[in-house]
Amino acid sequence: MLPRPSNSDPAPSADWIEASCLVSRDAALSRSDIVGILSVIGESAPEEQAETTWIQLQGRRSVLGAEYPFEIEQESVALRDTNPARNAYLAMLLISIRAYIAEARTNPITDYTRLFEYLTAEAARRYVSGQSVRIGWPREAPVPAGFGDLIEYLSDLLREGPTGPVLNEPDKDAGADVVAWRPFADGRAGQLIVLAQCATGGNWKEKATELQCLEWQRYIQFAVEPIRVLAIPHIEPDAGRWVKYSSRGGVILDRVRITELLGGDPYGQLADEVNDWLEGEIVRLRLVESEAGLS
Known part of the structure; x- marks a missing residue:
């Protein structure tokens, strides 16, 4: 053992x-x-x-x-x-x-954090029955590396905005590793958008408040405030703590929920x-x- x-x-x-x-x-x-x-x-x-x-x-x-x-x-x-x-x-x-x-x-830490972020992106896409993109660091093409360019990229992708000036550029990703959304056929702003933070370490409870939609609203003027998601590979069985950290970090996607979302249809190259x-x-x-x- x-x-x-x-x-x-x-x-x-x-x-x-x-x-x-x-x-x-x-x-x-x-x-x-x-x-x-x-x-x-x-x-x-x-x-x-x-x-x-x-x-x-x-x-x-x-x-x-x-x-x-x-x-x-x-x-x-x-x-x-x-x-x-x-x-x-x-x-x-x-x-x-x-x-x-x-x-x-x-x-190396990037070996598994990247993998978990992609699993979260696929789970979040299925959760909203829409689309998703991983924006965690280090970013991979076609997602731009620079934060200012990332904001413009997301604004075009989501058809949300206008964008605000990035005066004090945050470190890496401003707390969000995945964005998921469910667009309408009219292509207009005002839709279900999820901003997800991935926390793989044992200190995930301390990270529950790091992702703030108010900060992201400074960069992209969303017509409707996004929903926060805290994605973890762990399992928290205690009902009281679950509610506590859900209220702090948003909808929790843990190992069980992510597995549930990934059931049924296979998920392509990521599965390999x-x-x-x-x-x-x-x-x-x-x-x-x-x-x-x-x-």
Whole structure:
């Protein structure tokens, strides 16, 4: 198994079980395996912790149904055959555990943040049943690199404006990594627009207020104020905290919601990128597992 997360809350613990199952060459773990590992590393009440974790896993399966990538039985968890939506879940899982398992943090940051931003862009496009574009840093053609040019580009793309002068150019992207919108056939301003911030680290709660539509209104005079979205590869099971951070950061697209949105129709070349990245991460994490000596 992979090293135990530094955060022993139910969600990171469930992530640990899922990731360990994914990385395991047997693609399965028994509850007794998990209890045994918890005992070896000195956790108190391992049976109780295993039960709490199992409840988390069953909750995820209940929401996602066929798109959940694991089969949860009373005494075991096993990896299902993959499909594009399940692979997206697994990729976000391996991005998420970087926040809690120090040994998992070795690749350059742009490797997975870019991938998550594109997953968010596709999920947001489906959420609004419209169009989307990734504008996160570093930007990629045809999206302009300079912020002033980006504003003009978005104004033309969305048919919103006029644009205001960028007097004090913000760092990189002014908090927005993805823009999604649902245009009308008349091509006029005044439409559903989403500005999404992607936060992959464990400090995502601190970033909930970084994206402000008022700031963006200075750059593009939207006819209707955009909706804020906070996209995270993590899962927050606590209902109170969920409402708290939704009120601060906007609509939360977490791993479960993004997977739900990506279910059904495949998502083209991005699905191939996800699969390639996932395969590489599994190979790398098997070395981490071997060095941890918890198998």
